[in-house]
Amino acid sequence: MEALLANIQGLSSNAGDLSNLHIILKQAHDSLYAESIRLLPLLDQLDPSIHSLGYLYILESCSSGAFSKEQATTMVLPIARFINSCDKEQIRLAPDKFLSVCRRFKDHLMLLEAPLRGVAPMLTAIRKIQSSSEHLTSLHPEFLVLCLLSKCYKAGLSILDEDIFEVDQPKDLFLYCYYGGMICIGQKRFRKALELLHNVVTAPMSVINAIAVEAYKKYILVSLIHNGQFSTSLPKYTASVAQRNLKNFCQPYIELANSYSTGKIAEFETIAQKHREKFDNDNNLGLVKQAISSMYKRNIQRLTQTYLTLSLQDIANSVQLNSAKEAEMHVLQMIQDGEIFASINQKDGMVSFLEDPEQYKTCQMIDHIDSSIQRIMALSRKLTAMNENISCDPLFLGKVGRERQRFDFDDFDPVPQKFNI
Amino acid sequence: MEADDETSGPMIDDEIYANGVGGDDEKRNRPIISGEPLDIEAYASLYSGRTKISRLLFIADHSRSNQAMELEALRMAYDEIKKGENTQLFRDVVQKIDGRLGPEYVMDLAWCESVDRRAEQKREKLENELNAYRTNLIKESIRMGYNDFGDFHYSHGQLGDAFKNYVRTRDYCTTSKHIVHMCMSSILVSIEMGQFAHVSSYVSKAEQSQQTPEALDSVTVAKLRCAAGLANLEAKKYKLAARKFLETGHELGNHYNEVIAPQDVATYGGLCALASFDRTELKNKVIDNLNFRNFLELVPEIREIINDFYSSRYASCLDYLGNLKANLLLDIHLHDHLETLYDQIRNKALIQYTHPFVSVDLNMMANAFKTDVAGLEKELEALITDNQVQARIDSHNKILYARHADQRNATFQRALQTGNEFDRDVKSMLLRVNLIKHEFSLKQAKKS
Numbered sequence: 001m002e003a004l005l006a007n008i009q010g011l012s013s014n015a016g017d018l019s020n021l022h023i024i025l026k027q028a029h030d031s032l033y034a035e036s037i038r039l040l041p042l043l044d045q046l047d048p049s050i051h052s053l054g055y056l057y058i059l060e061s062c063s064s065g066a067f068s069k070e071q072a073t074t075m076v077l078p079i080a081r082f083i084n085s086c087d088k089e090q091i092r093l094a095p096d097k098f099l100s101v102c103r104r105f106k107d108h109l110m111l112l113e114a115p116l117r118g119v120a121p122m123l124t125a126i127r128k129i130q131s132s133s134e135h136l137t138s139l140h141p142e143f144l145v146l147c148l149l150s151k152c153y154k155a156g157l158s159i160l161d162e163d164i165f166e167v168d169q170p171k172d173l174f175l176y177c178y179y180g181g182m183i184c185i186g187q188k189r190f191r192k193a194l195e196l197l198h199n200v201v202t203a204p205m206s207v208i209n210a211i212a213v214e215a216y217k218k219y220i221l222v223s224l225i226h227n228g229q230f231s232t233s234l235p236k237y238t239a240s241v242a243q244r245n246l247k248n249f250c251q252p253y254i255e256l257a258n259s260y261s262t263g264k265i266a267e268f269e270t271i272a273q274k275h276r277e278k279f280d281n282d283n284n285l286g287l288v289k290q291a292i293s294s295m296y297k298r299n300i301q302r303l304t305q306t307y308l309t310l311s312l313q314d315i316a317n318s319v320q321l322n323s324a325k326e327a328e329m330h331v332l333q334m335i336q337d338g339e340i341f342a343s344i345n346q347k348d349g350m351v352s353f354l355e356d357p358e359q360y361k362t363c364q365m366i367d368h369i370d371s372s373i374q375r376i377m378a379l380s381r382k383l384t385a386m387n388e389n390i391s392c393d394p395l396f397l398g399k400v401g402r403e404r405q406r407f408d409f410d411d412f413d414p415v416p417q418k419f420n421i
Numbered sequence: 422m423e424a425d426d427e428t429s430g431p432m433i434d435d436e437i438y439a440n441g442v443g444g445d446d447e448k449r450n451r452p453i454i455s456g457e458p459l460d461i462e463a464y465a466s467l468y469s470g471r472t473k474i475s476r477l478l479f480i481a482d483h484s485r486s487n488q489a490m491e492l493e494a495l496r497m498a499y500d501e502i503k504k505g506e507n508t509q510l511f512r513d514v515v516q517k518i519d520g521r522l523g524p525e526y527v528m529d530l531a532w533c534e535s536v537d538r539r540a541e542q543k544r545e546k547l548e549n550e551l552n553a554y555r556t557n558l559i560k561e562s563i564r565m566g567y568n569d570f571g572d573f574h575y576s577h578g579q580l581g582d583a584f585k586n587y588v589r590t591r592d593y594c595t596t597s598k599h600i601v602h603m604c605m606s607s608i609l610v611s612i613e614m615g616q617f618a619h620v621s622s623y624v625s626k627a628e629q630s631q632q633t634p635e636a637l638d639s640v641t642v643a644k645l646r647c648a649a650g651l652a653n654l655e656a657k658k659y660k661l662a663a664r665k666f667l668e669t670g671h672e673l674g675n676h677y678n679e680v681i682a683p684q685d686v687a688t689y690g691g692l693c694a695l696a697s698f699d700r701t702e703l704k705n706k707v708i709d710n711l712n713f714r715n716f717l718e719l720v721p722e723i724r725e726i727i728n729d730f731y732s733s734r735y736a737s738c739l740d741y742l743g744n745l746k747a748n749l750l751l752d753i754h755l756h757d758h759l760e761t762l763y764d765q766i767r768n769k770a771l772i773q774y775t776h777p778f779v780s781v782d783l784n785m786m787a788n789a790f791k792t793d794v795a796g797l798e799k800e801l802e803a804l805i806t807d808n809q810v811q812a813r814i815d816s817h818n819k820i821l822y823a824r825h826a827d828q829r830n831a832t833f834q835r836a837l838q839t840g841n842e843f844d845r846d847v848k849s850m851l852l853r854v855n856l857i858k859h860e861f862s863l864k865q866a867k868k869s
Binding site for chain 1: 805806815816829830837851860
């Protein structure tokens with residue numbers, strides 16, 4: 001063990017030495033595991049920022065195995081410290097070790113019921129291990145779970161705002177989008193939530209999985225809240241298993257969505273009440289309640305399309321609210337949220353609905369449009385690059401080539417004339 | 422339908438001269454379902470054959486609230502059936518009458534038995550004949566044999582069998598005249614059965630055999646138009662139905678009484694046209710249609726309705742419609758569609774009324790439509806929500822303002838929205854591509 005320690009201390013300075021050390025550490029892997037209990041004190045002799053690789057191996061073997069609460073407490077601190085100070089280059093030599101340390105770290109925190117303590121270190125860990133901001137690591141879902149449990153939704157958003165394109169494991173993506181959707185729901189960013197959940201539901205899958213089913217349930221409710229409608233047909237690029245099976249797993253939700261489109265609040269509430277237990281078990285009751293209140297909003301919004309002025313009492317009647325007072329509160333709230341444009345005349349209890357004052361003439365609006373154009377152009381470039389990339393990919397060509405076995409004579413370009421000198 | 426009846430027979434002439442002056446008002450004040458036996462009798466006299474019975478039974482079924490009328494209809498149905506040979510229908514009617522019409526209208530078992538016995542004999546005879554024909558392989562005779570069988574089943578009320586036999590004659594048709602005959606019989610039976618999908622297919626079949634023009638005389642053509650119109654009506658394709666009825670030639674006369682009376686052509690065609698045509702179409706195809714005018718003369722109410730509608734006298738138009746409604750509901754073909762047609766006509770009237778104005782006073786509009794402002798508001802609200810009327814209601818001052826969509830703003834909005842959608846779609850597409858790629862390389866890795 002001492003020799004190993006010496007090796008770690010001696011061989012952590014440059015790249016060549018590090019690869020040698022890596023080989024040594026790999027060979028010592030089994031013996032490290034055998035002595036995992038005694039290794040903890042050894043860590044004190046190492047500096048996590050200089051001897052990151054060795055530190056990582058020892059830490060990994062220490063943290064393996066089952067833990068009691070007390071042991072977990074002792075482990076959490078060194079891991080957090082290591083994550084904060086370790087060297088990016090060195091840990092990337094052994095990414096799976098690093099991932100497993102981080103995962104254990106999360107498990108320990110769950111055991112201690114202190115998810116908040118893990119939010120910041122986990123974010124650092126993600127930043128250190130990911131190759132670019134577009135890279136989805138296995139730590140993303142872990143981080144989002146910690147955010148969810150500790151209700152640090154804002155911290156989670158910082159990760160969700162980055163567009164993800166590269167994925168290591170499909171399961172990571174499913175979980176990332178599902179948890180991300182939940183965080184966005186918590187922050188009432190329904191558009192983003194819908195986007196994330198949509199990604200889960202339409203992701204390619206060969207068998208149906210529980211994450212997709214749960215995501216579909218939330219997807220239905222969120223699209224009711226955000227769009228006021230839900231179409232049961234999924235886009236055609238959706239995996240066929242999902243198209244066939246998802247609906248069967250979410251019957252109460254489909255029923256709810258169908259009743260939403262009728263615009264009758266009482267009916268919707270009866271159905272919500274009927275399946276209350278089911279919604280509660282799925283932890284979706286809150287969303288169902290939000291869907292109900294969104295229905296009031298939707299109905300009031302519909303009134304703005306048809307009326308220029310309408311008394312509060314009439315509003316209350318037509319959206320099935322109990323009193324004019326309640327209608328006033330709703331209208332007020334919606335004006336505040338910018339969902340409708342209106343003014344209330346309290347003297348005679350009239351509401352005048354106005355047109356959207358946005359004239360698309362301001363500098364901000366032009367800026368906004370310009371930035372949208374830029375963003376989309378960048379995206380389009382990316383798409384082209386991706387397309388080229390794939391059409392050059394030997395694996396892809398191999399697959400396509402196998403499907404079209406024989407090459408016709410026409411496929412070969414004859415040598416251009418001018419080279420035949 | 423009784424409104425039509427009154428115009429039929431001896432009253433037609435009076436009606437034509439009286440319309441628009443005093444006669445209408447008189448009619449308007451009349452109780453809507455009158456128990457006068459005259460109505461049903463006149464109505465029934467328009468039809469012949471089985472449809473007469475089915476129409477009478479339909480009236481009986483749908484005027485339960487008015488016993489005098491129900492019994493009158495049943496009585497006439499009883500008499501009519503007695504003339505024919507349909508014992509099953511006879512039993513049903515007797516059961517429906519249930520002794521309420523006195524001893525003259527009870528179960529006549531002797532009659533039933535004799536009819537049944539005769540029917541049995543006839544059937545045997547026909548069967549023997551048909552077998553003989555079939556062994557001799559004479560096409561024309563086989564066709565006749567099947568045809569007779571069809572007629573036999575039809576008169577005894579076995580519509581399914583009748584249809585089968587009529588269709589069988591098809592293989593033995595030699596001239597296009599035969600084919601048309603086969604089609605007409607099939608259409609007749611299908612209408613009775615309510616199988617309107619068959620009706621339209623046989624109508625088109627009959628029309629296809631038109632290569633030899635002598636096979637289709639103008640009466641047959643008119644009949645086919647009617648049948649097609651009915652089929653479209655049942656399929657809720659009101660516009661097509663209206664076209665077909667409007668194309669019906671006046672040669673139809675009373676030749677198609679076993680299915681439809683010329684009065685019906687006017688009513689069905691007129692209502693469907695009102696519900697589905699726009700103003701120019703209404704003018705060109707209905708009001709200026711000389712041919713259809715002949716039909717309209719038979720039912721002045723419908724003509725008035727159309728004229729009122731075209732000249733924007735909505736109150737009187739809707740009034741007429743309201744008065745006709747109860748009677749039209751007793752029509753066997755129109756019954757299921759009347760509500761829809763009425764709603765559509767009313768909505769069209771509302772849309773047309775609001776169309777030319779920048780602002781409309783709801784009080785005046787309500788006046789014009791003989792309704793109250795609150796009700797009108799609800800109707801308009803529904804139309805606006807459906808985007809059929811581009812306007813907004815000022816509920817405070819009770820004024821409807823036309824709304825002018827701002828194209829520029831709408832374009833900006835749509836552009837931004839499309840951009841966002843594109844953004845979202847492409848991102849999720851790239852993600853999916855990566856996943857698929859991943860899965861693919863995973864498979865490759867496993868293989869190698």
